[in-house]
Amino acid sequence: MTTPTPASAATPSAVTKGLEGVIAAHTRLSDVRGDIGQLIYCGYDIDELAGKVSYEEVVHLLHHNHLPNATELAQFKAVLAGYREIPQGVIDLITKLPKDCPPMHALRTGVSALGCYDTVADDDTMDAQRRKAQRLIAQIPVVMAYFHRSRQGLPLVHPDATLGEAANFLWMVDGEKPSAEKESTMDMCYVLHADHGMNASTFSARVTIATLSDMYSAITTAIGTLKGPLHGGANEGVIKMLQEIGSLDKVDAFIEESLAQKRKIMGIGHRVYKVLDPRAPHLKRMAQILSAKLGDPKWIQMSERIAGLMLEKKGLHANVDFYSATVYFSLGIPTDLFTPIFAIARTSGWTAHVLEQLADNRLIRPQSVYTGPVGLKVVPIAQR
Secondary structure, eight states: OOOOOSSSSOGGGGHHHHHHHHEEEEESSOOOOOOTEEHHHTTTTTTHHHHTTTTHHHHHHHHHSOOOOHHHHHHHHHHHHTTOOHHHHHHHHTTSTTTSHHHHHHHHHHHHHHHHHHHTTTTTTTHHHHHHHHHHHHHHHHHHHHHHHHTHHHOOOOOOTTTTTHHHHHHHHHHHHHEEHHHHHHHHHHHHHHHSSSSSHHHHHHHHHTTOHHHHHHHHHHHHTSSTTTTTTHHHHHHHHHHHHHHHGGGHHHHHHHHHTTOOTTTBSSSOOSSSSSSSSHHHHHHHHHHHTOOTTHHHHHHHHHHHHHHHHHOOOOHHHHHHHHHHHHTTTTTGGHHHHHHHHHHHHHHHHHHHHHHHHOOOOOOOOOSSOOOOOOOOOGGO
């Protein structure tokens, strides 16, 4: 066997596993400063936005590079609300999926189907791309809500144009208008999840659109990437972990055993943040409020104990998934809808990145360093 000699300029010493630290694009959209625990959207610190602006304002910021005034916001909300209706063929498809189909599978399929019914899906003018982006932001929550109602055997609840994005989704899922507190909680979750630098799903969307594929393919790619438990799927894992532990008095033993067996503690640590995830305190505060009002504080108590132990023993902080799981659970949202809600919010960022990629596109095509053999000779099949 002959040792390979890489043909490209890349060498093994230049390879960064997982592309860590590799700069893949210039972007005006968001910046994740992991060393100091800061997240910026178009110049605004997340602490400046959370609790002060609505999700629709953040979508406008990402897509138009400025926060809207009152007139612009009203117009933008009307545009999104006007795009919520989805084709009957897509409704038929998602309501006929198996009842035990995982929601992220249904969402991925539904978004792909939306592209099949869009007669201008391959129109590559920027105006058409922007309209497709807005439609997806409006329609992805509808797809998920229809699937969820259908799998429960419940009648579909249709969009209400008078409601904002967060309230409309809750209305379509629950069949009742959300309280102001529930709406504001979901809206803030949307704001906190709207964008996050060059994360795995955003990168995958940019890779897809960089081939000059279509918007629907790019967002379908992103959904498939987000589904993984090392990305968006982590929030489901947090609740499953808390349910496995069961009570506050069992937390310490669970953590000790998990660390001894080198089991991953879901929602703890982050690939980029070396200090506290700046989104986590906002979600922790909401989780504390909701837990107190619902009269079942054990979930947040367990979470706080786990976070304290992991910081003490491993120097690792809780991330956005850790507390968002408790927030969603306290709102009565089924566990397997946690990641789809992440996707709903992140569609604003994904589509903004797709538009940004198209505005100054270059095919994303990294190299690899070959580590296999060379010089092998074919042995006749009778002699193998």
